[in-house]
Amino acid sequence: MKISVTWLAVCIGAALVAAPGLAQSSAKSAKAFTPPKTPWGDPDLQGQWPASSQIPMQRPATLSSETQLSDEELAKRKADFDKAQAADSEEFAKNTGSGPSSINPPAYWIERARPTKQASLVVDPPDGRIPPLTPEAQARIKALRGGKGPGSHFPDVVNSWEDFDIYSRCISRGMLSSMLPTLYNFGNEIVQAPGYVVIRSEMIHESRVIPLDRRPHVGKDIKTYMGDSRGHWEGNTLVVETTNFNGKIGIGGAAPTTDALMIVERFTRVAPDELSYDATISDPGTWTKPWKIHYPYKLDPTYPIYEYACHEGNYMMLNALKGARELEKQGRDTAAHQFSPGNR
Amino acid sequence: MRRTVFAIAASVSLFIATAPVWAHHAFEAEYDNKKPVHLVGKVTQMEWINPHSWIHIDVTEPDGKVTSWMVECGSPNIMLRRGFTKHSLEAGTILDIRGYQAKSGDNKANGSSVTFQDGHRLFVGGSNPDDPESKRNPGQ
Numbered sequence: 001m002k003i004s005v006t007w008l009a010v011c012i013g014a015a016l017v018a019a020p021g022l023a024q025s026s027a028k029s030a031k032a033f034t035p036p037k038t039p040w041g042d043p044d045l046q047g048q049w050p051a052s053s054q055i056p057m058q059r060p061a062t063l064s065s066e067t068q069l070s071d072e073e074l075a076k077r078k079a080d081f082d083k084a085q086a087a088d089s090e091e092f093a094k095n096t097g098s099g100p101s102s103i104n105p106p107a108y109w110i111e112r113a114r115p116t117k118q119a120s121l122v123v124d125p126p127d128g129r130i131p132p133l134t135p136e137a138q139a140r141i142k143a144l145r146g147g148k149g150p151g152s153h154f155p156d157v158v159n160s161w162e163d164f165d166i167y168s169r170c171i172s173r174g175m176l177s178s179m180l181p182t183l184y185n186f187g188n189e190i191v192q193a194p195g196y197v198v199i200r201s202e203m204i205h206e207s208r209v210i211p212l213d214r215r216p217h218v219g220k221d222i223k224t225y226m227g228d229s230r231g232h233w234e235g236n237t238l239v240v241e242t243t244n245f246n247g248k249i250g251i252g253g254a255a256p257t258t259d260a261l262m263i264v265e266r267f268t269r270v271a272p273d274e275l276s277y278d279a280t281i282s283d284p285g286t287w288t289k290p291w292k293i294h295y296p297y298k299l300d301p302t303y304p305i306y307e308y309a310c311h312e313g314n315y316m317m318l319n320a321l322k323g324a325r326e327l328e329k330q331g332r333d334t335a336a337h338q339f340s341p342g343n344r
Numbered sequence: 345m346r347r348t349v350f351a352i353a354a355s356v357s358l359f360i361a362t363a364p365v366w367a368h369h370a371f372e373a374e375y376d377n378k379k380p381v382h383l384v385g386k387v388t389q390m391e392w393i394n395p396h397s398w399i400h401i402d403v404t405e406p407d408g409k410v411t412s413w414m415v416e417c418g419s420p421n422i423m424l425r426r427g428f429t430k431h432s433l434e435a436g437t438i439l440d441i442r443g444y445q446a447k448s449g450d451n452k453a454n455g456s457s458v459t460f461q462d463g464h465r466l467f468v469g470g471s472n473p474d475d476p477e478s479k480r481n482p483g484q
Contacts, residue, residue, distance in 0.1 A: 093459045313396070
């Protein structure tokens with residue numbers, strides 16, 4: 001009960017502050033709001049900031065051309081959320097008849113993210129779409145896996161672990177994906193110490209320890225999935241530049257970038273319970289121009305991050321490869337077909 | 345004595361894809377949509393492991409033979425945030441499970457629908473991030 005009352009107070013506080021949704025309006029709030037300081041004088045960004053607002057990466061073609069949803073579009077998103085939430089809370093399972101209804105666990109086992117007015121994570125280019133791939137990137141990506149293209153969540157052939165993408169293999173979501181909303185485990189925690197900021201991401205099991213002393217990046221031959229992050233303060237904004245990627249992973253489920261990928265993030269606490277987040281992504285070996293996303297993290301002190309040791313019981317690879325061999329014996333299609341589109 | 349039933353549907357059901365794609369793993373890579381199963385059995389173990397939890401059940405077939413199955417379910421982190429603990433599903437509980445068998449032919453299935461015998465859902469509960477009555481319990 002104590003937690004509920006506290007949480008209610010946070011919600012009321014949020015309503016009074018009237019936190020805005022997009023980068024432009026957040027910038028205005030950043031001037032109006034002075035964040036608390038840590039005992040050593042840095043702006044205090046610490047806390048649980050789960051990515052619990054569901055915003056698609058790119059603006060769906062079905063939406064209007066505005067950066068925010070119309071009232072009608074938002075009403076539809078909210079109605080869909082309420083309907084799903086009501087279905088999640090039904091005490092009894094619906095009669096499924098003589099057979100199962102889905103190959104996935106039931107929908108009420110995922111975690112719901114709240115609808116917002118923001119039309120897409122991508123705010124630049126202004127059309128809300130990731131810029132086109134360069135011709136070189138198209139050729140590079142097509143050449144992967146001996147010409148079959150990148151590994152996938154739903155591979156067309158299941159002959160090797162490399163037919164699955166890096167995330168499906170429990171290795172990493174990489175950067176920037178680790179910061180982005182997903183269907184569950186969307187916790188992010190910020191912890192600060194003198195000279196350092198640490199960002200923990202629940203999906204999947206990542207911690208970035210970011211030094212703030214302007215030291216240079218590690219040597220150019222050191223390349224990792226999450227890259228090498230360096231931070232500094234610009235006023236009340238934490239700016240983090242990440243380089244030294246290994247070029248093996250994409251963003252938001254897309255094809256791998258190159259090792260020239262650079263991500264610059266800007267974290268600004270614009271209200272007691274809102275962290276404005278902007279990230280500019282550039283990789284001349286992949287996209288024709290840089291692009292930018294915006295995300296409004298909401299503070300949720302009740303959100304507990306649990307360890308997600310993804311490899312612990314990851315039987316998927318064994319089951320999938322063994323299953324594909326069995327299907328081959330039966331002369332059947334071994335592809336892991338995608339039965340419905342989804343936001344990963 | 346409780347009666348348990350084991351049946352694999354003889355006909356191939358038309359698959360209607362209305363459920364959202366599972367976020368982390370493609371269950372389609374593991375399970376055979378041409379092998380729907382309906383399992384009623386007694387829980388022997390609940391494995392709270394990442395990335396997904398597994399329920400172990402013993403199913404008594406019509407001829408009396410007992411077959412052990414493993415049923416893949418959702419992430420343990422989600423269940424914990426909804427207030428469930430390792431004691432929420434004790435050995436001996438009878439569950440009614442509908443899903444699809446593994447493509448490998450092993451006695452493994454996905455848990456599309458996992459209910460108690462009276463139809464109550466296992467792990468029911470919404471996860472609205474704005475719900476002040478959330479079952480989240482950071483103390484555990």
